[in-house]
Amino acid sequence: MTREIVLDTETTGFDPLQGDRVVEIGCVELVNHMPTGRTFHVYLNPDRDMPTAAFNVHGLSEEFLSDKPRFREVVDDFLAFTEDATLIAHNASFDVNFLNAELSRVKRAMIPGDRVIDTLALARRKFPGANNSLDALCRRFQIDNSSRTLHGALLDSELLAEVYLELIGGRQPGLVLSVESSRALVVVKRQQRPARPHAATEEELAAHAAFIARLPNALWLQD
Secondary structure, eight states: OOOEEEEEESSSOOOGTTTTTTTEEEEEEEEETTTEEEEEEEEOOOOOOOOOOHHHHHHOOHHTTTTTTHHHHHHHHHHHHTTTOEEEEEHHHHOOOOOOOHHHHTTOOOOOOGEEEEHEEEHHHHHHTSOOSSSHHHTTTTTTOTSSOOOOOOHHHHHHHHHHHHHOOOTTTTTTSSSTTTGGGOOOOOOOOOOOOSSSOOHHHHHHHHHHTTTTOGGGGGO
16 A cells, blocks of 8 residues: 655745744645545644745734644644655655754654655656646646635645646546545456357358459459
């Protein structure tokens, strides 16, 4: 069984080393490259102000986040959900650097780079020189992202899960409908046609002879 977690974060800025913090985490579980319906989602109190530039991206205000839990209060739930699964993220170094900064603050083991797949890197290899933002990839793969008026960690993870499956080859509609159905072999019974007689009828032989007679210089008619 292959278990993967597609994740996204929202933050107060671009650099955790300069005091920026994670304010939202969203995760979607995939098993054997199929969504299971299990998700992890939390808003976090960053214990600092929310810069206007960051607010304009995700719409999460300092007031809204003021009564939300701190990362240290949800870290056990986050680690239990992600466990040893491969992590999938778009521009993964951004999310992983922020998560590792939060994990370091609470003295937990950091996420190693070899545990992460970067969908931005996958997209750049598949579509070199193209716009490979999440919105652009949704348009390319005809994934409905009309509800994405602002960035949101859970919504973006759900969209990214669909993008990721397309980047690795796409799903064949109807081949596997769920994780449960992937564990069973489905045998489809087809109606069998009666065997066709091997001998041609007189009508077929006459039609064949007339067709051959119309062919110029047919080798099998020559002596």
